[in-house]
Amino acid sequence: MREQFQHSLITSFSLWFDHYLLDKGDAYYNTTGTFHPATDARLTSHNIFASPYKQFVSDSSITGANICSGAYVTGVFKGRSDGVIVDFENGRILSTGIASGSAMTGSFAVKDFNIYFVNETEEDLIVENKYTPTSDFPSANAAITPYDMTVPAIFISSETMQNDPFAFGGQDKTRTLVKAVIMSDDVYKLDGVLSIFSDARNEAFKILPFISHPINEYGDIKSPPYNYTSLADASGNGLFYIDRVFASKLSDKSKKLLPNNVFIGFLDFDIYTHRFPRL
């Protein structure tokens, strides 16, 4: 299927959201750690070395963030030119050339919140109790299972879309409601996210084509370095406008009804753009 408006919206919003949170909130921390040998049934052709963290920061426009470009194997740096693949989505190093039992360490910037684009309803995310922050996260001596969605996390979903007539010539105003469910292990971080995005009312972000998404199938950057600001600057004049943002927290009374100890918040983005959907 050819790329549609919705694909572009998802790409544009998720990249903007990630950049905005990291930029406005410094919602990451630089750290060092060991990459533990791991397995992945989907990637039997590679040797896997997994950190005890999930998503790494990949956006080099974030000042101060240590963007991972490789790892040290017995004290020798191995980068992409050595065949190393950095899986930013799962906090891993993949390689075909490094022996599976090798001692590997590295330095990287870890996101405070993992960000996922999902197709689940709020009730599925919250009530089914799938996401419980482990008390010992990040685990000091173990890798996290790949592809599992791990809390603290923000789950983004595109809910509804509506076209209203805007101008002669077939131009419509397209309104899209994008919702984010924030699951945090502490209320300080939750309040921070809600505050940052409450202030995003009247912000605009660039329309980016689906193909411009910087991450490949391995979770690595397609053409390093990835810089959101440069990507947005080079992407034409089309904009999405954030007309309204509703920020809220699950009330304490309701939170007590849930079995896990996750702090939950909600962000509802009312997003406009003007387009010619029938041309």
Added chain:
Amino acid sequence: MPDNNIPIIKRGVRSAAPRILSPELRNETSRAFLSIKNQMVAEFLGHPITVEIMAGPDAPNISGTLGGRGNLFSFIGFEEGDDPIKPILDLLYSSFVQFNGITPTGIVSSVFIPTADEIFNETPMPWATGRSWTFGIERGISGLGWYLNQSGAGRSGGGLQASQQIAAAKFKNTQYISALLNKYTKLFQSL
């Protein structure tokens, strides 16, 4: 106080002295304003969403927003005894007309009615106060309120009885507050 200021210039008889005619013009404008305001309130009270929510946890889904399954009061997650409509009604009732002065051709007045954003702010979800259930009616509501009600042993009373019905329900967005205010803003402008 409503802050949706709709400026209105009521023209008097062009050749007459407006100062003499102004009491009559003011009365006429006030009467017309009250008539439209009452019409606005009546239309709001007669809206299927309003009727269904006012009927409480045992109401049928007359608005059709849940495909006829369960009802909105329980789906949103209100507690038995809640009156979610009252804040909206209070805001609509607080609409007023203000006379600003006399010009050589007539009197100048402004009508103040609530904005959609004001109503959204006054209608919080029972389980997340930063969210508005009226905005949700227009743009989509998750079934989380109902599920939380289930966890709390059916705070809304009707939640448990209708549980199987609502669990299968998918909410259908419906025009509500924004459409009503858009319509009546135009009518007030025609005063």
